[in-house]
Amino acid sequence: MDEMIEFLHKGPLAPLKKWGTKFSIWPTHLVTACCGVELAHAFASGYDGERLGVLNFGMARQTNCIVVEGAITRKMARALKITYEQMPDPKFVIVMGACGIKGGIFWNGYNMVKPFEVVPVKYFAPGCPPTPESLLRCFRSLQKEIDTGEAKNSIVYPEVKKVEEGKKRAKRVPPSPKYVANNPSVIVDMPREEKWAEGKEVVAKLSEILGELCEKIKITGKNRVAIRIKKDNFVEAAKKMLEAGFDHVKSVNVVDVPHENKFIVEYVTSSYLNPEYRSILVTLISEIERSDPVFPSLIEVWPSADYLERELHELFGVWFEGNPWMGRKFLLAPDTPETPLRKDFKLQEEVYAGGE
Incomplete structure (x- = not known):
């Protein structure tokens, strides 16, 4: 008992x-x-x-x-x-x-x-x-x-009787097989542009602000713009965005693409103080090698990126150069496996039990 x-x-x-x-x-x-x-x-x-x-x-x-x-x-x-x-x-x-x-x-x-x-x-x-x-x-x-003093289930299910030898089993629909598809390529730019009257004007302004630092720029939705920037130009581009009125980072994201040996790093920026950009989200996108995941920290430009960079360092193992928290535990419990969101972390596999 x-x-x-x-x-x-x-x-x-x-x-x-x-x-x-x-x-x-x-x-x-x-x-x-x-x-x-x-x-x-x-x-x-x-x-x-x-x-x-x-x-x-x-x-x-x-x-x-x-x-x-x-x-x-x-x-x-x-x-x-x-x-x-x-x-x-x-x-x-x-x-x-x-x-x-x-x-x-x-x-x-x-x-x-x-x-x-x-x-x-x-x-x-x-x-x-x-x-x-x-x-x-x-x-x-x-x-x-x-x-x-006695524990009992509130519902008891009847036992399933085994089919005697020589008797035919009732036909069942077979379980769905497990298919493993090839990894598709990761396409960052969305193929279509949403209806946004001021979008082209905003893109033109951002292109002028960034100049040659902008590798590619595209509208991805209403009040949404994505800009490709090379890793080496990222800090300079962020400073120009800050001068233009994009005063904070809303989120930082890392996409793991193991079959292309790369991480895609994204910083989503916006503005609190500039009414012109307050409703707009601009995503700055770059790529780094998965085998050498080092990326420049933007905490000197946008302090709001600090927490997010620490989080992604623990989850993916990306080293944000210049962030003093690198190499230390921040978010996860002490016994959590290292870099658990990298796709080479071995997850428990599904088990399919077929009928007799």
Whole structure:
């Protein structure tokens, strides 16, 4: 018997402890994804989970149950462990949703951790999304276990009988085969131009600002412009963009293209202060060799690029020359594999189980 349940069944006050715990399960919810909506549904007026003696509570030190809603990453596992350890005994954990049980759509991600490897889990509510009924089933099952000391599933599926030898099996549609396609080339420029009346005028201004530094410029959407710039000219081009009024970087991105042995580096810039450019996003694009991923940092031009460069250094291994944070851990948990978003990082493969 689980030690928490065993505690409730021992001593002269056992009936009182069981009764009090059964009808005062106060789950704190560890929300990392969309399952929080289903939990809210289960305790809203339609289902009214509180009538069962279950009341959502916000503080770990005054609660006796955790409901894990969503995927648990390596960094979030520490928060889950700390929350569990702060709770008074007896305490229980319920996991809801496919993400919490096995990672969901992120099942083969480098950063996924299964909650039952971190804390002892009592019950699972499967599904994507799980229904409010399935979550309330978990609470009812927990209450029955507190009462009887015996853990039981709320649903038992019948066993599948094996086909006897000599009998024909019913025909089934075969599972879809797994195809591995050749890697397509990565095309940065979009082939069509969106309807944007001022677009050509903006492109003409940007071409004039950058001059020979601009290798290629193209409208990629309404209020969107992409500019190709060689790596050696990137810092100078950024300075010219800053002088023109593009005063910050909104995002920095790296695209890994292993079959072409290159990284595509993108800086998306815009303006807060210049009304003319406030609604426009200009993406500066360059390429570097994958075998020598060094790129000049732009923090001296745009300080807002600092956080993003640190992040991409950890995820892809690109060294942003001039950023003092290079070579140090910043975003990821200490035990995370090196450069996990590079496509040569080995992910868990899909397993296809065919019928007999």
